[in-house]
Each structure stands twice: as structure tokens, then as C-alpha cells.
Amino acid sequence: MSDISAPPITCAEPGSFPWGVFHERHPALIRRIEQALPYGPAERRALAELLRESRHDLVATLPPDAPDLALWQVWGKEHFGRPWPSLPFLWSESYFYRRLLEATGYFTGAWQGVDPFAPFKRAELAGDAFAADLAALDARESLTEAEREHALLTTALWGNLADLGFTITATASGPTGALAADDSAALWPLLDGGLVHVVADNAARELLADLALIDHLLASGRAGEVGLMVKPHPYYVSDATATDVLACLARLTAGSGEAARVGARLTQALRDGRLRLWTHPFACAPLPYRDMPDDLRREFAAAKVTVMKGDLNYRRLAGDRHWPPTTPFAEVTGYFPGPVAALRTVKSDVVTGLTPQTATTLDAQTPTWRTAGTHALIQVRTGTGAGFSRGS
Ligand SMILES: O=P(O)(O)OC[C@H]1O[C@](O)(CO)[C@@H](O)[C@@H]1O
Numbered sequence: 042m043s044d045i046s047a048p049p050i051t052c053a054e055p056g057s058f059p060w061g062v063f064h065e066r067h068p069a070l071i072r073r074i075e076q077a078l079p080y081g082p083a084e085r086r087a088l089a090e091l092l093r094e095s096r097h098d099l100v101a102t103l104p105p106d107a108p109d110l111a112l113w114q115v116w117g118k119e120h121f122g123r124p125w126p127s128l129p130f131l132w133s134e135s136y137f138y139r140r141l142l143e144a145t146g147y148f149t150g151a152w153q154g155v156d157p158f159a160p161f162k163r164a165e166l167a168g169d170a171f172a173a174d175l176a177a178l179d180a181r182e183s184l185t186e187a188e189r190e191h192a193l194l195t196t197a198l199w200g201n202l203a204d205l206g207f208t209i210t211a212t213a214s215g216p217t218g219a220l221a222a223d224d225s226a227a228l229w230p231l232l233d234g235g236l237v238h239v240v241a242d243n244a245a246r247e248l249l250a251d252l253a254l255i256d257h258l259l260a261s262g263r264a265g266e267v268g269l270m271v272k273p274h275p276y277y278v279s280d281a282t283a284t285d286v287l288a289c290l291a292r293l294t295a296g297s298g299e300a301a302r303v304g305a306r307l308t309q310a311l312r313d314g315r316l317r318l319w320t321h322p323f324a325c326a327p328l329p330y331r332d333m334p335d336d337l338r339r340e341f342a343a344a345k346v347t348v349m350k351g352d353l354n355y356r357r358l359a360g361d362r363h364w365p366p367t368t369p370f371a372e373v374t375g376y377f378p379g380p381v382a383a384l385r386t387v388k389s390d391v392v393t394g395l396t397p398q399t400a401t402t403l404d405a406q407t408p409t410w411r412t413a414g415t416h417a418l419i420q421v422r423t424g425t426g427a428g429f430s431r432g433s
Contacts, residue, residue: 047360047362047363047364047365047368048362048363049129049130049131049361049362049363050129050130050131050361050362050363050389050390050391051126051127051128051129051130051133052125052126052128052130052133053126053127057390058389058390058411058412059130059134059389059390060126062130062134063095063096063125063126063133063134063137064096066206067092067095067137068092070206070278071088071089071091071092071141073161074088074141074145074157074158075088077160077161078145078155078157078160080145080152083146084144084145084146084152087143087144087145088141088144088145090144091137091140091141091144094125095125095133095137095140096125096126098124098125099122099123099124099125100117100120100121100122100123100124100125100128100133100136101121102114102117102121103139103140103143104143106149107143107148108148109139109322112322112326113136113139116132116326116327116328117132117136117327120132120133120136129361130361131327131328131329131356131357131361132327132328133327134277134327135276135277135325135326135327136327138276138277138278139325139327141157142157142274142275145157147274147275156275156282156284157275158205158275158278158279159275161205161278161279162244162245162279162285162288163288165203165205165244165245165246165279166245166288166289166292170203170246171245171246171249171292174196174246174249174250175249175292175293175296175300176298176300178253178298178299178300178303179298179299179300181193181299182299186261189257190229190257191225193250193253193254193257194225194228194254194384194419196250196253196254197247197250197251197253197254197350197384198384198385198386198417198419199218199386199417200243200246200247200248200249200250200251201242201243201247201350201351201352201384201385201386201417202386202414203243203245203246203247203279204242204243204247204277204278204279204351204352204388205243205278205279206277206278206279207352207388207414217415217416219415219416219417220416220417220418220419221387221392221395221399221403221410221416221417221418222370222394222395222399222418222419222420223418223419224370224382224419224420224421225419225421227421227423228346228382228419228421229263231345231346231380231382231421231423232258232263232264232345232346233263233345234262234263234264234265235264235265235266235344235345236264236265236266236267236268236343236344236345237258237263237264237266237267237268237344237345237346237347237348238267238268238269238270238340238341238344238346238347238348239251239254239255239267239268239269239270239347239348239350240270240324240347240348240349240350240354241269241270241271241272241280241281241286241350242280242281242350242351242352242353242354243279243280243281243350243351244279244280244281244282244285244288244289245279245285245289247279247281247350247351248281248285248286248289249289249292249293251269251350252286252289252290252293252303252307253303255267255269255307255316256303256306256307256310259306259310259315259316260306264345265315266314266315266316266317267310267315267316267317268317268319268340268344269286269316269317269318269319270319270320270321270324271283271285271286271318271319271320271324272320272324272325273320273321273322273324273325274325276324276325277353280353283318283320286318290304290307290308291304292304293307294308319340321336321337321340323337328357329356329357329358329359329360329361330357330358330376330377331360331376338378339378341377341378341379341381342378342379342425343379344379344380345379345380346379346380346381346382346421347377347379347380347381347382348381348382348384349381349382349383349384349385350384350385351384351385351386352385352386352387352388352389354383354385355383355385355391356389356391358373358374358377358381358383359373359374359383359391359393360373360391361389361391362391363390363391364391364392364393366392366393366394366395366400367393367394367395367396367397367400368393368394369393369394370383370393370394370420370421370422371394371422371424372393373393373394374422375422377422378425379425380421380422380423380424380425381421381422382419382420382421382422383418383419383420383421384417384419385417385418385420386414386416386417387410387411387412387414387415387416387417387418388412388414389411389412390411390412392411392418393420394418394420403416
């Protein structure tokens with residue numbers, strides 16, 4: 042097993058990427074939220090206080106009436122009362138988003154259930170880029186099966202760049218189309234007509250690409266059943282909930298040509314259970330998947346493969362640590378209870394599974410490659426997890 046004592050990534054170092062998330066990305070995000078929704082003085086004060094606390098103070102607990110207080114008392118017991126920058130970045134960033142929901146009154150009172158990120162998700166669904174993505178579904182009809190599968194996988198992969206948290210402060214000119222690792226050849230043979238789990242990341246454009254891929258898996262028989270895991274409530278800015286899946290599906294079915302056909306097939310698949318939306322409180326946990334509870338472990342164990350979308354899922358899958366980049370992906374995911382594939386554009390420091398040559402070349406030629414979204418990776422671990430048998 043890999044050495045899980047590789048040091049965790051934290052926000053302590055001024056100028057580092059995680060430090061910038063708290064000092065640049067979060068203030069910009071809160072300005073956008075306040076412009077998009079007319080929160081009153083109480084909510085705006087709470088947001089300002091969250092910004093102040095998360096940069097300069099100790100971590101406060103959730104209020105006593107928080108519906109998930111018991112969960113967070115366990116997830117945060119070592120961290121409450123300590124300075125935010127000293128904590129693992131994965132924990133502190135996740136808790137920031139949980140506290141952002143608290144500040145906007147998402148769980149109690151008149152603003153209950155109002156997704157603070159909904160205006161951004163809606164704008165993306167209504168935008169030209171989304172319309173172009175819908176229209177592009179028609180173009181794939183002329184492709185061979187192999188070309189279509191490659192296009193669907195690639196679109197789902199790079200769709201991960203459409204994430205508002207990232208675009209708020211991204212300075213990169215966009216994707217280079219370069220893959221730092223590509224295990225896609227190992228993915229297809231895992232898809233033999235059984236259950237596939239897709240752990241969703243962002244709503245709107247990324248989700249559209251994910252749904253198109255899922256439609257293909259079901260229609261081609263590559264998967265007999267797909268479980269699409271979404272967040273139980275809003276999370277890192279554009280993370281997809283069931284509401285976002287339905288909104289995306291509505292745009293597909295209201296479209297024309299192949300978009301409408303994909304929408305109709307997926308709607309039918311939802312009705313007859315071949316496509317199942319599911320969630321779990323651990324989807325919003327500030328912890329690596331290594332610490333997942335047994336019921337979630339059993340869900341993942343039942344799948345022929347679990348496809349993890351996006352950067353945050355990668356951080357949770359591999360462990361948000363300063364791994365040497367050549368640490369084998371199969372080793373850091375050895376605990377996972379079944380075959381697992383990561384489709385991720387690289388937007389934060391953690392990376393594993395590179396060849397020594399790739400690691401050296403990327404660091405030398407594109408020093409910002411880990412955080413600029415210029416590169417992506419497809420990594421696959423084909424075996425079942427160590428010490429865990431299917432159905433146990
Ligand atoms: O939507 P994704 O791909 O999980 O990305 C989330 C983004 O936010 C971060 O958590 C940092 O704020 C990075 O991991 C990434 O830039």
C-alpha cells in the first residue's frame with residue numbers, strides 16, 4: 042500500500058494555489074453571489090464574517106440546529122478551534138462551502154433550499170456554449186463507433202473545465218488537449234453490460250457531456266445499468282444535484298435532433314431504473330474516499346467500474362497529498378472497493394501515476410500545468426480493492 046503519510050496539502054504557504062483559493066477565489070466568488078442574488082444584510086454579514094474567519098481566525102463549529110451537525114462533529118472533531126490555514130486543504134475548502142450554505146440560510150428560514158449557485162448554473166444552461174454543445178450531438182452520428190466513443194469520453198473529460206469555481210480566477214488560455222496520462226484503453230473492456238457508477242462533478246455543460254456518455258453506455262449495451270451519483274445539496278459552486286440533472290435533461294428533451302433523442306432515451310431509462318440517480322451524505326464529506334463508510338463501499342463494490350469525474354473527486358480518490366507524481370495510481374486507489382476510473386482536468390496540485398519522463402517534462406516546460414487546466418488525465422485501476430470482495 043502507498044504511504045498515506047505523504048504530507049497533506051494545506052493553505053499555509055502564501056502564494057501557493059490553496060492559499061490563493063482562500064485569498065483570491067473565495068472573495069471573488071462571494072462578490073458574484075451577492076451580485077446574483079439579493080441577500081439581505083444578515084446573509085451578507087454572515088458571508089463577510091465567513092471570509093474573515095476563514096482567512097484570519099480559528100474554525101468555528103456549525104450552529105446547534107444544523108441538520109448535519111452530528112456528521113460534522115465527527116468529520117471535524119480534530120479541526121474545530123484550530124487556525125484554518127493549518128488544516129488539510131480538502132477539509133478546509135469543503136467546510137468553507139458548508140459554511141457558505143449556512144451563511145446564505147440554505148438550511149433554515151426563508152432562504153431555505155435556495156441554491157446560492159443557481160444563477161450561475163442557469164446562465165450556463167441558457168448560454169451559447171451550451172447550445173453549441175447540444176447541436177454538436179448531431180455531428181457524432183456520422184462517426185464510427187470507435188470515433189464516437191472516443192469523442193464522448195473526451196468531451197466528458199474536458200467538460201470538467203466548465204466549473205465556475207475554477208473559471209472565476211483561471212488565467213489559462215484553455216485546454217491544450219494534452220493528456221498527462223491516458224489509460225482509456227483499459228476502461229472500455231471493463232464495460233461489459235453490468236452496473237457502472239458515474240460520480241458526477243459539475244452541472245450544466247459538464248453534466249451534459251456526462252449524460253451523453255451515459256446515454257451511449259446504456260444504448261450500446263456497454264452498461265446494463267448506470268448509477269449517477271449527485272450531491273445531496275449544493276456544494277463546490279457548480280456541483281450537480283438532482284435538480285441540476287433534471288434541468289439539463291429538460292434542455293435536452295426541449296432540443297432538436299439527437300439532443301431530443303438523447304433526452305427521451307435518458308428519461309425512459311430513469312423511469313425504468315436503468316439510469317438511477319443516487320446520493321449519499323459522504324458525497325459532501327471533507328474527507329478522502331479512503332474513509333468512506335461501509336454502505337457506500339458496498340455501493341461502489343457492486344459496480345463493474347466507478348467513473349469519478351473532476352478535480353475534487355480526484356483529490357478525494359487519490360488523497361489530497363503531496364504525492365511524488367510517479368506514485369502509482371493503482372497504489373493510491375488500492376483501498377477502493379472495485380475498479381475505478383478518474384476523468385479529470387488537472388486544476389490542483391495533487392497528481393499521481395505519471396511516468397518519470399512525463400513528470401519531468403511537464404514541470405520543466407509548463408510549470409503551471411497542475412493548476413491551469415491545460416492538461417487532463419484518464420487513469421484507471423482495473424482490479425478490485427485490496428481486502429474487499431464484491432458483495433461483502
Ligand atoms: O469541479 P472540480 O473539477 O471538482 O474542480 C474544483 C475546483 O476547485 C478546487 O477544489 C480548488 O478550489 C480545485 O480542486 C478545482 O480547481
